[in-house]
Amino acid sequence: MDTIVAIATSHGRSAIGLVRLSGPSSLNILRGLIHDPLFVPEPRKLFLKQIRRESGELLDSVLVSYFEAPHSFTGEEMAEISCHGSPLILRRLLDLAQNLGARLAEPGEFTLRACKNGKMNLTQAEGVRDLINAQTDAAAVQALRQLNGELSGALQPTQHKLIQIIVRLESALEFVEDDLPPIEASQIKKDLLEVIGILSRLAATFGSGRVLRDGIKVTIVGAPNVGKSSIFNRLVGRDRAIVTDIAGTTRDTISELIVLRGIPVSLTDTAGIRSAAGEIEELGVERTHRAAADSDLLLVMTDGSKATTAEDLVIIAEAKGTKHVIAVNKCDLPFRANVDGVLALSKVVHVSAVTGEGLDQLTAAIIEPFGTVDSETAGLLITDSRHYDLLRRAQSSLESSRELLDQSASEELVLVGLHSALRFLGEITGETTADDILAEIFSSFCIGK
Numbered sequence: 001m002d003t004i005v006a007i008a009t010s011h012g013r014s015a016i017g018l019v020r021l022s023g024p025s026s027l028n029i030l031r032g033l034i035h036d037p038l039f040v041p042e043p044r045k046l047f048l049k050q051i052r053r054e055s056g057e058l059l060d061s062v063l064v065s066y067f068e069a070p071h072s073f074t075g076e077e078m079a080e081i082s083c084h085g086s087p088l089i090l091r092r093l094l095d096l097a098q099n100l101g102a103r104l105a106e107p108g109e110f111t112l113r114a115c116k117n118g119k120m121n122l123t124q125a126e127g128v129r130d131l132i133n134a135q136t137d138a139a140a141v142q143a144l145r146q147l148n149g150e151l152s153g154a155l156q157p158t159q160h161k162l163i164q165i166i167v168r169l170e171s172a173l174e175f176v177e178d179d180l181p182p183i184e185a186s187q188i189k190k191d192l193l194e195v196i197g198i199l200s201r202l203a204a205t206f207g208s209g210r211v212l213r214d215g216i217k218v219t220i221v222g223a224p225n226v227g228k229s230s231i232f233n234r235l236v237g238r239d240r241a242i243v244t245d246i247a248g249t250t251r252d253t254i255s256e257l258i259v260l261r262g263i264p265v266s267l268t269d270t271a272g273i274r275s276a277a278g279e280i281e282e283l284g285v286e287r288t289h290r291a292a293a294d295s296d297l298l299l300v301m302t303d304g305s306k307a308t309t310a311e312d313l314v315i316i317a318e319a320k321g322t323k324h325v326i327a328v329n330k331c332d333l334p335f336r337a338n339v340d341g342v343l344a345l346s347k348v349v350h351v352s353a354v355t356g357e358g359l360d361q362l363t364a365a366i367i368e369p370f371g372t373v374d375s376e377t378a379g380l381l382i383t384d385s386r387h388y389d390l391l392r393r394a395q396s397s398l399e400s401s402r403e404l405l406d407q408s409a410s411e412e413l414v415l416v417g418l419h420s421a422l423r424f425l426g427e428i429t430g431e432t433t434a435d436d437i438l439a440e441i442f443s444s445f446c447i448g449k
């Protein structure tokens with residue numbers, strides 16, 4: 001096993017930077033870095049040391065600590081070096097460690113090693129990743145629950161029950177010449193139904209769990225000058241999230257990440273898209289259509305202080321094919337729109353971007369179709385599509401086994417589905433996950449984690 005090295009703190013300048021090493025040569029590399037071949041540190045204690053460049057000149061004064069295997073995050077021998085958070089010093093430290101035999105770590109390689117050494121299972125490792133990526137308190141709470149082993153803990157009794165069923169069927173296969181006695185068969189069916197019920201209830205939490213972790217995409221559409229940018233700025237000014245960079249923002253649209261009632265919302269304003277005269281209807285349709293394809297919900301805006309235009313009607317009609325909320329803006333001005341009938345079957349909120357009136361109702365209306373998850377009282381939620389997919393596959397394998405039992409099929413046939421279900425559950429926690437899938441999962445981690 002080689003020794004890996006990485007910067008564990010975020011890139012760019014900071015007060016303190018941390019470089020970590022993991023692997024059998026960690027202590028030797030640390031000794032080389034501080035030019036003290038006889039350094040025998042007490043584990044988990046801090047030591048003030050000096051690191052020199054190869055020329056012998058001082059690079060930085062640092063705090064170092066050492067972790068003895070297996071009492072470390074990865075379960076291997078580890079060393080950590082806290083230096084000043086200068087990208088230049090961190091870079092030089094990495095170079096020096098590499099010259100002494102360390103290899104740059106791949107994304108998530110420290111956590112992968114922790115998994116391989118039995119320090120945590122796969123769902124816990126994914127919890128580490130999700131905690132680092134969490135955009136809201138609610139998402140962080142769920143990630144921490146997973147990190148603390150709640151998901152694997154919840155699956156364990158189910159896996160155990162399934163193994164018991166398999167053992168019963170297999171012994172029937174071995175020792176009994178005749179078919180399964182009817183009492184035994186009906187008990188197995190009952191147990192199987194119970195397991196299917198547990199898995200399907202867990203899988204059903206994915207609707208809320210996904211929204212909590214990944215959030216929703218909301219796009220504001222509407223004719224020019226109805227107040228799209230004003231509402232966008234209002235919502236962003238009030239609810240901007242800590243993490244604000246959103247990939248794929250084009251010149252014509254701007255996006256910001258906000259948090260509405262604990263749910264991350266990527267809000268996009270299409271105000272920059274203007275249609276040329278004569279093309280209004282066509283563009284209105286196409287634009288709304290495109291926004292709908294890329295969003296979980298459309299926020300359609302109209303101007304309540306003016307007569308409703310053909311463009312408004314076209315956009316509303318187009319939005320009706322998808323989840324949408326209609327915000328009739330400028331309610332601080334006299335109402336002049338003629339929208340009766342047009343708004344039927346839609347959720348309509350009267351707002352004013354100028355006074356802020358109706359914004360709370362608008363927020364509630366945007367969130368409402370996605371289920372209101374109270375993160376404080378919600379139980380364990382499935383937040384990861386990989387887990388959801390495997391739960392569903394386990395469930396459907398069990399259902400086919402149950403059908404076979406109903407048809408009094410041979411135990412061998414019934415067992416096939418039970419074994420697959422057990423394998424799918426094991427893939428969630430990493431017990432039976434293939435190496436290429438593990439590599440793919442860990443590639444979504446940060447380097448240094």
Ligand code: GDP
Nearest residue numbers: 224225226227228229230271329330352353354
């Ligand atoms: P967009 O083209 O849809 O993005 O519209 P803007 O946000 O640029 O707003 C167009 C005009 O309407 C601007 O002059 C705004 O000041 C005005 N406006 C926007 N919202 C309101 C509102 O709620 N009440 C009033 N009275 N004026 C508004």
